[in-house]
Structure formats: C-alpha cells, structure tokens
Amino acid sequence: MESAHLSALSAKHAGLDARIAAENSRPSPNDTLLAQLKKQKLKLKEALQRL
Structure with missing residues (x-):
C-alpha cells in the first residue's frame, strides 16, 4: 500500500515538474x-x- 502511495506521489511530482517546465518555456509565463x-x-x- 505504501509503495503505491509513494509511486503516486512521485508521478504527481514529475507531472508538476513537466507543467512548470512547459509554463517556463512559454514566451510570457504566468x-x-x-x-x-x-x-x-x-x-509533494x-x-x-516523510515516507
């Protein structure tokens, strides 16, 4: 159970990383x-x- 939770948090963290990079690459980032x-x-x- 804890492993699944860790994987989910890691995936969300990576997704946020990608969203931040995409926003920074725009001509006028928000x-x-x-x-x-x-x-x-x-x-996250x-x-x-903590885990």
Whole structure:
C-alpha cells in the first residue's frame, strides 16, 4: 500500500515538474500559475520525504 502511495506521489511530482517546465518555456509565463505549481511541488516533496 505504501509503495503505491509513494509511486503516486512521485508521478504527481514529475507531472508538476513537466507543467512548470512547459509554463517556463512559454514566451510570457504566468507567474501566478508558476507560484501555485511550485507550492504544490514543494508540498509533494515534503510528503515524499516523510515516507
């Protein structure tokens, strides 16, 4: 069970990484969206470290 949860969190973390990279590659990145995505990514990273 814990392994599945870890895999799901890792997948979400990687997905957020991709979304952040895609937003940064746009000519005019949305700073508000980037801040939200980075905050979500940080929360996931903290959750991964707790496991």
